[in-house]
Amino acid sequence: MTQFFGDIAPLNYDPQSDGLAFRHYNPDAMVAGKRMEDHLRFAVAYWHSFAWPGGDPFGGQTFARPWMDDTMAGARLKADVAFEMFELLNAPYFCFHDADIRPEGASFAESRRNFEEIIDIFEAKMATSKTRLLWGTANLFSNRRFMSGAATNPDPDIYAWSAATVKLCLDATHRLGGENYVLWGGREGYETLLNTDLSQELDHMGRFLAKVVDYKHKIGFKGAILVEPKPQEPTKHQYDYDVATVYGNLKRFGLEGEVQMNIEQGHAILAGHSFEHEIAMAASLGIFGSIDMNRNDYQSGWDTDQFPNNVPEVALAYYEILKAGGFTTGGTNFDAKLRRQSLDPVDLIAAHAGAMDVCARGLKAAAAMLEDGSLEAARAERYAGWQTPAAKAMLDADLATIAARVEAEGLDPQPVSGRQEILENIVNRFV
Missing domain, CATH: 3.20.20.150 (Divalent-metal-dependent TIM barrel enzymes)
Structure with missing residues (x-):
């Protein structure tokens, strides 16, 4: 043994310790x-x-x-x-x-x-x-x-x-x-x-x-x-x-x-x-x-x-x-x-x-x-539209076919909130 660390003892998990110890890291948890x-x-x-x-x-x-x-x-x-x-x-x-x-x-x-x-x-x-x-x-x-x-x-x-x-x-x-x-x-x-x-x-x-x-x-x-x-x-x-x-x-x-x-x-x-x-x-x-x-x-x-x-x-x-x-x-x-x-x-x-x-x-x-699961549920909800047959088919369609569908169905899409602050508030419940 060297003398560099002196009498420092091996660290253990001890949430109540006032000295050198792990208060959150418990290897076996x-x-x-x-x-x-x-x-x-x-x-x-x-x-x-x-x-x-x-x-x-x-x-x-x-x-x-x-x-x-x-x-x-x-x-x-x-x-x-x-x-x-x-x-x-x-x-x-x-x-x-x-x-x-x-x-x-x-x-x-x-x-x-x-x-x-x-x-x-x-x-x-x-x-x-x-x-x-x-x-x-x-x-x-x-x-x-x-x-x-x-x-x-x-x-x-x-x-x-x-x-x-x-x-x-x-x-x-x-x-x-x-x-x-x-x-x-x-x-x-x-x-x-x-x-x-x-x-x-x-x-x-x-x-x-x-x-x-x-x-x-x-x-x-x-x-x-x-x-x-x-x-x-x-x-x-x-x-x-x-x-x-x-x-x-x-x-x-x-x-x-x-x-x-x-x-x-x-x-x-x-x-x-x-x-x-x-x-x-x-x-x-x-x-x-x-x-x-x-x-x-x-x-x-x-x-x-x-x-x-x-x-x-x-x-x-x-x-x-x-x-x-x-x-x-x-x-x-x-x-x-x-x-x-x-x-x-x-x-x-x-x-x-x-x-x-x-x-x-x-x-x-x-x-x-x-x-x-709240964050993943919100993410899944945001992209749920892509689970429809029409949306999946569009990924393989050409531009002319997609354009024809937009006019035929009279699409008038409106933006939907990304709810970033709500999601950040969810994170803050845990950290």
């Missing part, structure tokens, strides 16, 4: 016929919890973590602390990038050896831990070599480096029994068309993704391949802007049956959508996979990656997830980081505990809304 833990499938993000130093665009490191020395000794200590935190939180899953868990070597081969040593440690720790791997991924955005992208980079050697990195991370994810593999194209986009061959970059991105899918099948990885939409930040014109944009790219390369979405709350907002919109869109297109749970500061206008604390917002997200049948291989990954003034180890535990409680409250509200 039954919600809509399933254990709460099995619905929510919480994951801790290795990067924000253990690798992020507490900087922002205007200031550097504020977290004085004993493992942040860019050495293998530090990486081993970081792994020890991570699994201690997983135990304190009773976390069912975690997620990582390659760069989160190992120091950068002087060559690709050295970085690979560093990475594989930590994967050995993970494998040994997971043998005696309940915590599984929700997904792995590759960091193809932080190093300066990726300043012009990875799969879309104009330099073929960087494309090759990126492909080798993804292979390494997918191999490790498979070895650790990961349930998904995520591709997050943080630099896959462009700043100006003056130096960009848009058609070539999109072609390379699609070919790269197809290679990942092919390799998944080659090694027998049974998990899902997920793409995470990300608009604007850091690249001005991001190729994976939102769910609909990604779906268009998948259709172009015939990958819509092979790839699903990992949707982040903060990214949805930056794309001009709501979180529940992006989830519903992915579900309607048959590509919903998993979520990154966080929130933005709506006054800042950028991706602040804060822990969730808005129960009504979270409830609407889980409502769409439950409507879609819930998670299969996906889950709720806390892609969230402490505020840079929250320096103490207890802040890290409290942030996750509070977020897990918020999600538990949102899940219970979502399940109650579905069981009540």
Whole structure:
């Protein structure tokens, strides 16, 4: 055991507690016929919890973590602390990038050896831990070599480096029994068309993704391949802007049956959508996979990656997830980081505990809304006209036939209220 968390004890469900405890998240509580833990499938993000130093665009490191020395000794200590935190939180899953868990070597081969040593440690720790791997991924955005992208980079050697990195991370994810593999194209986009061959970059991105899918099948990885939409930040014109944009790219390369979405709350907002919109869109297109749970500061206008604390917002997200049948291989990954003034180890535990409680409250509200049925009944009533034989036949008719019917029947349709405020009032009964 390390000394980082001191005498903090494992958290339990205790609604009356005045200390560190879960007041709403009870892993064994039954919600809509399933254990709460099995619905929510919480994951801790290795990067924000253990690798992020507490900087922002205007200031550097504020977290004085004993493992942040860019050495293998530090990486081993970081792994020890991570699994201690997983135990304190009773976390069912975690997620990582390659760069989160190992120091950068002087060559690709050295970085690979560093990475594989930590994967050995993970494998040994997971043998005696309940915590599984929700997904792995590759960091193809932080190093300066990726300043012009990875799969879309104009330099073929960087494309090759990126492909080798993804292979390494997918191999490790498979070895650790990961349930998904995520591709997050943080630099896959462009700043100006003056130096960009848009058609070539999109072609390379699609070919790269197809290679990942092919390799998944080659090694027998049974998990899902997920793409995470990300608009604007850091690249001005991001190729994976939102769910609909990604779906268009998948259709172009015939990958819509092979790839699903990992949707982040903060990214949805930056794309001009709501979180529940992006989830519903992915579900309607048959590509919903998993979520990154966080929130933005709506006054800042950028991706602040804060822990969730808005129960009504979270409830609407889980409502769409439950409507879609819930998670299969996906889950709720806390892609969230402490505020840079929250320096103490207890802040890290409290942030996750509070977020897990918020999600538990949102899940219970979502399940109650579905069981009540008022929202779905109102939706069915609004579209009831489409259940008539004439309406169904119209979908297959040509414009001339439809126009003739309008005149023959003397149609004079009048608008009907959408009752948005009434429906919002129904939601407010539960949240």
